[in-house]
Amino acid sequence: MAENNKRRQPKKDEESGWKFWLQTIALTIAIYAVFFLGFKFILSNDRVSGPSMQPTFENGDKVIATRHSKLSRGDVIVLKAPDEANTFYIKRIIGLPGDTVVSKNNKIYINGKLYKEDFLDAGKKVKEPDTSLYAGKPYSYTYNFTLSSLAKNSPEWQQRYSSSYLNKIKKTNKVPAGTYFVMGDHRTVSKDSRIIGFINKKSVIGEVKWRYWPLTRWTVF
Numbered sequence: 117m118a119e120n121n122k123r124r125q126p127k128k129d130e131e132s133g134w135k136f137w138l139q140t141i142a143l144t145i146a147i148y149a150v151f152f153l154g155f156k157f158i159l160s161n162d163r164v165s166g167p168s169m170q171p172t173f174e175n176g177d178k179v180i181a182t183r184h185s186k187l188s189r190g191d192v193i194v195l196k197a198p199d200e201a202n203t204f205y206i207k208r209i210i211g212l213p214g215d216t217v218v219s220k221n222n223k224i225y226i227n228g229k230l231y232k233e234d235f236l237d238a239g240k241k242v243k244e245p246d247t248s249l250y251a252g253k254p255y256s257y258t259y260n261f262t263l264s265s266l267a268k269n270s271p272e273w274q275q276r277y278s279s280s281y282l283n284k285i286k287k288t289n290k291v292p293a294g295t296y297f298v299m300g301d302h303r304t305v306s307k308d309s310r311i312i313g314f315i316n317k318k319s320v321i322g323e324v325k326w327r328y329w330p331l332t333r334w335t336v337f
Contacts, residue, residue, distance in 0.1 A: 158183055160322045162194050162204060168300035168307060169206055170255060171238045178329035179206070181322030188212075189226070190235065192337060193298070194321040198276075199312050204321065207308050208235065211263075211297030216289045219261045239301055250304040258303045264289040266310060276313045296320070 164177040169192070173179070181194045189212055197203040210224065210231075211217040218225040224233060239255035250257055266273055267285040274282070284292075291297045295314035300306025309315065327335045 160194060162206070162321070162324075164206055167305055168302050169208070170302040171242055172235060172301045173206060173327070174333075176330075177327055177333065179324050180326040180328060181324045183322040185323035187296070187320070187323060189215075189231075192324040193296075194324060195298070195315050196319040196321065197312070198315065198319060205307075206324065207298035207300055207306070207315075209296050210299045210309075211291040213291050213293050213295060215291045215297070217263050217291065217297055218289070219258050221260070222256075222258055224258065236301060236303075239303075244304055248304065253304060255302045255304060258299075261310060262289050263291065263297070270311070272311050273313055 160181040160183060162179050162181060164173045164175060164179065166175055172192070179194075185191075187193065187209060189209055191209050193207060193209060195205050195207065197205050211226065216225075216227050218228075224231045233256075236256040242255045244250045244253050244255070244257075246252070264286045267277075267282040277285075281292075292314055294317050296317070297309045298315050299308045299310070325337055327333055327337070
């Protein structure tokens with residue numbers, strides 16, 4: 117009887133080994149599936165390119181954004197560029213649908229009230245170099261404009277929008293329904309809604325929640 121048990125033991129060990137590897141493979145596939153589905157439907161992994169959000173974000177920063185967030189004024193978002201195919205921008209929401217937006221004397225007024233932009237405090241301490249069009253001005257410097265004036269005077273807006281669309285904005289000075297007015301924190305160089313126009317809600321990839329690289333600038337937003 118003892119001899120029969122010894123003969124069966126190698127087969128049991130072999131079966132246990134196969135079960136272990138099958139379970140390991142299945143677990144690995146499941147983990148990859150969770151990551152894949154998570155980043156496809158819930159999260160977005162993105163890399164900052166360019167200086168338009170300095171000093172809040174620097175070129176090369178890596179961030180995680182959450183999809184389908186309820187967006188508010190001041191949120192930083194990743195969006196599909198309306199003027200360049202297969203390109204993504206990172207900007208900050210300034211105007212929500214229905215908002216009036218006015219920039220006067222380097223201050224933003226939303227719906228007639230001063231909008232406190234504490235996120236620009238760091239940029240106020242950094243000056244543009246002498247070679248810049250805005251030499252000596254802080255990164256946060258914002259020239260005067262209204263949505264009405266952009267609709268009237270911006271060549272880029274003239275190319276992007278129909279006459280009827282622009283006429284409505286001229287009259288109302290409001291962000292159209294289903295869109296956002298976005299700007300970069302580095303106001304003197306940012307290619308944002310002042311140039312590329314309003315951002316459709318469907319073009320928003322997600323809201324930036326975490327900068328994980330570089331490790332020295334690890335931040336949760």
